[in-house]
Amino acid sequence: MVKAGRVAIDISLVRNLPLFRQMEPAALARMMTRATPQRFAKGATVFEQGADAAAFFFLLHGRLKVSQVTADGQQVMMRVVHPGDLFGFARALARPDYPGTAKAAVDSLVISWPMAEWDTVVEGNPRLAMNAMQNIGQRLDEAHTRLREMSTQEVERRVAHAVLRLTQKAGSIEPAGTRIDFPITRQDIAEMTGTTLHTVSRLLSAWEARGLVEGGRQKLMVTDAEGLARIADPED
Amino acid sequence: MVKAGRVAIDISLVRNLPLFRQMEPAALARMMTRATPQRFAKGATVFEQGADAAAFFFLLHGRLKVSQVTADGQQVMMRVVHPGDLFGFARALARPDYPGTAKAAVDSLVISWPMAEWDTVVEGNPRLAMNAMQNIGQRLDEAHTRLREMSTQEVERRVAHAVLRLTQKAGSIEPAGTRIDFPITRQDIAEMTGTTLHTVSRLLSAWEARGLVEGGRQKLMVTDAEGLARIADPED
DNA sequence: CGATCTGTTTGCGATTGCGCAAAGTGACGC
DNA sequence: GCGTCACTTTGCGCAATCGCAAACAGATCG
Numbered sequence: 093m094v095k096a097g098r099v100a101i102d103i104s105l106v107r108n109l110p111l112f113r114q115m116e117p118a119a120l121a122r123m124m125t126r127a128t129p130q131r132f133a134k135g136a137t138v139f140e141q142g143a144d145a146a147a148f149f150f151l152l153h154g155r156l157k158v159s160q161v162t163a164d165g166q167q168v169m170m171r172v173v174h175p176g177d178l179f180g181f182a183r184a185l186a187r188p189d190y191p192g193t194a195k196a197a198v199d200s201l202v203i204s205w206p207m208a209e210w211d212t213v214v215e216g217n218p219r220l221a222m223n224a225m226q227n228i229g230q231r232l233d234e235a236h237t238r239l240r241e242m243s244t245q246e247v248e249r250r251v252a253h254a255v256l257r258l259t260q261k262a263g264s265i266e267p268a269g270t271r272i273d274f275p276i277t278r279q280d281i282a283e284m285t286g287t288t289l290h291t292v293s294r295l296l297s298a299w300e301a302r303g304l305v306e307g308g309r310q311k312l313m314v315t316d317a318e319g320l321a322r323i324a325d326p327e328d
Numbered sequence: 329m330v331k332a333g334r335v336a337i338d339i340s341l342v343r344n345l346p347l348f349r350q351m352e353p354a355a356l357a358r359m360m361t362r363a364t365p366q367r368f369a370k371g372a373t374v375f376e377q378g379a380d381a382a383a384f385f386f387l388l389h390g391r392l393k394v395s396q397v398t399a400d401g402q403q404v405m406m407r408v409v410h411p412g413d414l415f416g417f418a419r420a421l422a423r424p425d426y427p428g429t430a431k432a433a434v435d436s437l438v439i440s441w442p443m444a445e446w447d448t449v450v451e452g453n454p455r456l457a458m459n460a461m462q463n464i465g466q467r468l469d470e471a472h473t474r475l476r477e478m479s480t481q482e483v484e485r486r487v488a489h490a491v492l493r494l495t496q497k498a499g500s501i502e503p504a505g506t507r508i509d510f511p512i513t514r515q516d517i518a519e520m521t522g523t524t525l526h527t528v529s530r531l532l533s534a535w536e537a538r539g540l541v542e543g544g545r546q547k548l549m550v551t552d553a554e555g556l557a558r559i560a561d562p563e564d
Numbered sequence: 565c566g567a568t569c570t571g572t573t574t575g576c577g578a579t580t581g582c583g584c585a586a587a588g589t590g591a592c593g594c
Numbered sequence: 595g596c597g598t599c600a601c602t603t604t605g606c607g608c609a610a611t612c613g614c615a616a617a618c619a620g621a622t623c624g
Contacts, residue, residue, distance in 0.1 A: 160472075163561070166480045170472055185465035191472065214458055218451035225450065225461050228468060229421035235471035236396075236406055236427065242478040243522035244402045247611070277571065286479035288612060293573060309571060309620050325399070483581065513601065527581060529603055545590055545601060 101127050101203060109176055111150065111227060114219045123213055123220075127203045132156075138180070138194040138202065145182035145190050147204040151175050154200025155262065155274040159283060160192040169283040171231070172197075174261055178227045183210040197274045242286050250285040251295050252324035255305070259314050269306065269315035277310055299323075337363050337439060345412055347386065347463060350455045359449055359456075363439045368392075374416070374430040374438065381418035381426050383440040387411050390436025391498065391510040395519060396428040405519040407467070408433075410497055414463045419446040433510045478522050486521040487531050488560035491541070495550050505542065505551035513546055535559075 101124045106112050112120055129152075132138055138149065141160060156173035170192050173179045182190055205213065214221045241250050255272075263270040278292040285292070296312070299305045304320050306313045314320055337360045342348050348356055365388075368374055374385065377396060392409035406428050409415045418426055441449065450457045477486050491508075499506040514528040521528070532548070535541045540556050542549045550556055 160476060162476060162480050164480075168476050168479045170475070181465075184461050185469045186462045187469070191469070211458065214461065215454035218454065218457070221454070221457045221461070222447065222450055225420050225457070225464065226422045228461065228464055229417075232464060232468045232471060233421045233423070233427070235468060235475060239406070239471060239474055239478065239522075240396060240398060240404050242475065243404045243519070244398050244400075278573095279571080283479070286475075289572085290574085290613080291611060293571095294611095297573070307572085514603095515601080524582060525602085526583080526604085529601095530581095533603065543602085 100124065101129055105152065106203075111176065111178065111223045112220065113223070115217060116219075119217050119220075123205075123217070124203075126209050126213075127205050130202050130204055132196040132200045132202065134196055134198050134200075136196045138196065139190045141191065141193040142189050145180065145188060145207050147180065147207055148178065148183065148210055149180045149194075149205075150203045151177050151179060152201045152203060154202075155197040156194050156200060157197050157280065158192045158194045167279075167283050168286075169280055171234070172258070172262065178224060180204075181210065181224075181228070183207050184224070184228055197276070247285065247287045247291055248295055249324055251281060251287070251292060252320050254281060254285050255312065255314065256317065256320055256324055258312075259317070263314075266313065269313045270317065271311070271313040275310035276312060336360065337365055341388065342439075347412065347414065347459045348456065349459070351453055352455075355453050355456075359441075359453070360439075362445050362449075363441050366438050366440055368432040368436045368438065370432055370434050372432045374432065374436075375426045377427065377429040378425050381416065381424060381443050383416065383443055384414065384419065384446055385416045385430075385441075386439045387413050387415060388437045388439060390438075391433040392430050392436060393433050393516065394428045394430045403515075403519050404522075405516055407470070408494070408498065414460060416440075417446065417460075417464070419443050420460070420464055433512070483521065483523045483527055484531055485560055487517060487523070487528060488556050490517060490521050491548065491550065492553065492556055492560055494548075495553070499550075502549065505549045506553065507547070507549040511546035512548060 103117070103121055103124055106124070107115075107117070107120060115123075132154070138156060139145075139147075151173050153175055155175075156179065157169060158171045158173060158179065159167050159169045161167055171179075173194065179194060180190060182188070185191070214224060241253055245253075258272050258276070259270045262273050264273040265271075278296065279289045282289045282292045296305060296307050299320070300307055302319070304314070304316045304323075306315055339353070339357055339360055342360070343351075343353070343356060351359075368390070374392060375381075375383075387409050389411055391411075392415065393405060394407045394409060394415065395403050395405045397403055407415075409430065415430060416426060418424070421427070450460060477489055481489075494508050494512070495506045498509050500509040501507075514532065515525045518525045518528045532541060532543050535556070536543055538555070540550070540552045540559075542551055
């Protein structure tokens with residue numbers, strides 16, 4: 093847990109990010125006064141499921157995985173946090189604790205505020221409140237999308253959708269295709285789609301044989317997005 | 329579509345509801361000026377999936393079911409709207425259209441505002457903004473709960489959870505047990521839990537034989553909540 | 565540079581829950 | 595009071611996918 097004292101955050105770093113856009117410069121400056129920048133090395137835990145929700149966060153750089161463990165020990169990946177996302181806003185869910193555990197998938201840079209600031213900041217910045225609400229609303233929309241998929245699609249389509257979404261949100265374009273730019277395991281994908289490691293592995297192997305993807309240890313590249321999309325959404 | 333002209337809404341009807349609590353009386357009065365009360369008879373449609381999101385709503389009285397249809401025609405029930413809930417707030421999801429269709433399960437009374445008011449109202453009422461955000465946040469929490477269940481639990485547990493949740497949110501206590509106080513079909517429950525009508529029917533029949541519930545046409549009463557809870561969460 | 569650890573692949577049998585089919589049954593309208 | 599419609603029940607075979615088991619392979623570390 094790197095506590096970085098009172099280090100001012102350069103406003104130019106954030107002023108153009110969607111979340112903070114249209115905020116009055118003075119208000120933004122005031123908000124950043126209360127913020128603490130923190131670095132998390134790959135693998136480090138930002139917060140733990142069940143812990144008292146003492147702070148909320150914004151991801152500047154890197155990737156995080158947020159997952160939950162059920163009572164009987166099964167993991168479910170609830171979301172991947174991308175730069176520009178708010179996370180750990182338990183207050184907005186009216187919860188006293190974090191519902192999941194957030195871990196850095198790569199070295200990451202976050203900004204955090206004491207949770208008590210949430211109310212102040214939201215009530216004091218109508219513009220930010222709107223933006224934050226949309227941030228949360230998008231998350232709701234995503235959750236609904238996943239629910240719809242889980243309810244109606246077989247495993248293969250769900251996995252295809254999940255992989256395509258990952259390449260869209262976290263893809264780096266290479267000559268041979270689009271690579272998911274952070275380490276991700278078959279287990280991760282299984283936890284995102286409600287299936288098992290084994291099934292994901294089998295699917296990816298089959299896809300690789302058909303030339304749709306190229307796999308590797310914690311690596312995945314989509315070499316034929318069109319083909320994958322056809323699996324995800326068989327047109328008519 | 330009952331358009332009720334400029335009928336003022338009695339502020340005393342809403343001032344004590346959680347969503348509007350702590351708002352300044354003047355601001356609340358102003359907000360209600362813009363609102364239109366509407367009644368929807370059982371079975372009527374409040375808004376349709378894909379339609380231009382022209383208004384957002386608040387349920388005063390009744391019950392609504394919101395469901396989505398997938399491209400291949402399968403229904404998924406996204407939520408049941410209870411009195412005191414906001415719904416149809418597409419703007420907060422940054423969507424131009426309604427993601428689902430809302431139908432009255434019983435005669436219902438709603439208040440609606442033109443969607444353009446959303447921004448005004450949220451930006452102009454910090455207190456309301458917080459409350460609305462929590463309303464949406466709760467919905468996110470619920471979606472995550474369902475995702476977790478869909479990912480890790482077999483059908484029987486999911487259905488048990490769904491039924492228990494319904495009795496908690498919409499249960500009327502009777503001598504013999506807790507009745508779900510609006511008409512609900514096995515198909516509905518199937519669409520809430522990602523399974524089929526047939527499987528739900530089989531489960532309920534089995535439960536009825538064990539004395540846990542009592543079924544009927546569009547009816548369901550839980551007669552042994554403890555027993556059902558044991559199915560939902562087998563302790564250790 | 566070998567040992568070890570973590571992540572991956574693959575086979576096979578066991579189940580769960582689905583899909584199809586067909587028969588009941590309560591509610592409502594005429 | 596009867597017909598119809600919507601909702602429900604139940605049986606049966608099949609397919610998807612899980613669970614277990616075992617072998618394999620990059621990566622990391624001393």
